[in-house]
Amino acid sequence: MKIRTLRYFIKEGFINSYRNKLMSLASVLIVVTSLIIFGVFVLISLNAQHNIGIWKEQPQLQAFCYQEIDDIQVRRVEEIIKADERILSYEKVTREQALERMRERLGKDAAILDGYGADIFPVSFIIRLKDVSYSSEVVKDLEKVTGIEKVSYSQDTVELITRMSHWFSLGCSVMIIVFLVASVFIIANTIKLTVFARRREISIMKYIGATDWFIRWPFVVEGVIISITGAILAFIVSAYGYKAVVDKFTQDAFFAQTNLLSMLSIESVWSRLAVYYAVIAVVVGAAGSFVSMRRYLKV
Numbered sequence: 001m002k003i004r005t006l007r008y009f010i011k012e013g014f015i016n017s018y019r020n021k022l023m024s025l026a027s028v029l030i031v032v033t034s035l036i037i038f039g040v041f042v043l044i045s046l047n048a049q050h051n052i053g054i055w056k057e058q059p060q061l062q063a064f065c066y067q068e069i070d071d072i073q074v075r076r077v078e079e080i081i082k083a084d085e086r087i088l089s090y091e092k093v094t095r096e097q098a099l100e101r102m103r104e105r106l107g108k109d110a111a112i113l114d115g116y117g118a119d120i121f122p123v124s125f126i127i128r129l130k131d132v133s134y135s136s137e138v139v140k141d142l143e144k145v146t147g148i149e150k151v152s153y154s155q156d157t158v159e160l161i162t163r164m165s166h167w168f169s170l171g172c173s174v175m176i177i178v179f180l181v182a183s184v185f186i187i188a189n190t191i192k193l194t195v196f197a198r199r200r201e202i203s204i205m206k207y208i209g210a211t212d213w214f215i216r217w218p219f220v221v222e223g224v225i226i227s228i229t230g231a232i233l234a235f236i237v238s239a240y241g242y243k244a245v246v247d248k249f250t251q252d253a254f255f256a257q258t259n260l261l262s263m264l265s266i267e268s269v270w271s272r273l274a275v276y277y278a279v280i281a282v283v284v285g286a287a288g289s290f291v292s293m294r295r296y297l298k299v
Helices: 003-019 021-057 071-083 095-113 132-143 155-196 199-207 212-250 253-258 266-292
Strands: 061-065 087-093 124-129 148-152
Touching (some): 021 266, 071 124, 087 095, 124 132, 212 266
Antiparallel strands (some): 061 148
């Protein structure tokens, strides 16, 4: 394709978009709406996966040693924990640290510990696993280790996180595909309306000898222009709306103190959102125009 011909197609695409302002505006608004709906679900999905990842990284197990064991036995226990490939990381809590943490928990009532030494507390290890699915087998193995009295963990919580992670990943994949197909269908049919409104123009060009590709390319360019414009507007609305929600969320005292939930910053999601919008816009805009014109080229 010659550069002059390509320049003509692009020029005609812009002229046709401007000439049919009302139809182009309606198409852009539908593209914006479709992409925003798709983007909202993508953002919810990204944040949900982010929070599930955080929950899975929380301390899952705590192994308590016998109170009477000495430092040599404690080091042996630590070596066994350190060598376990299923364990991501661990934190050793000494007797002195256990006493300080208990004082912090008791707050104003910490005076009841006066007169007691750190020797009333056992050494313990707070353990994070590489995968929560290892919990049951790791607990059984640790309970067999000489020097460990008990291993505490919330089995119900661990199992809930495991199930949530599995089903949510599956649900996200299904729903994103559904919303993507729906968005593609809506945008493609919107572009069909612009082609239908100018079917007579296409027929005339066909009768005077224009080739199918010569007729088709300006409409393909027009479809891409409409979709890209809609994608840019949808991205601006989505980005500003999401930033406002994040700012409001971070100001909430309850979530700030509890760290129960967190939201990804706009900086960490905008690039993925922009790529999704751009790909959908270009592919659907071009494909929608291309497919929509086939019936009108058969003259």
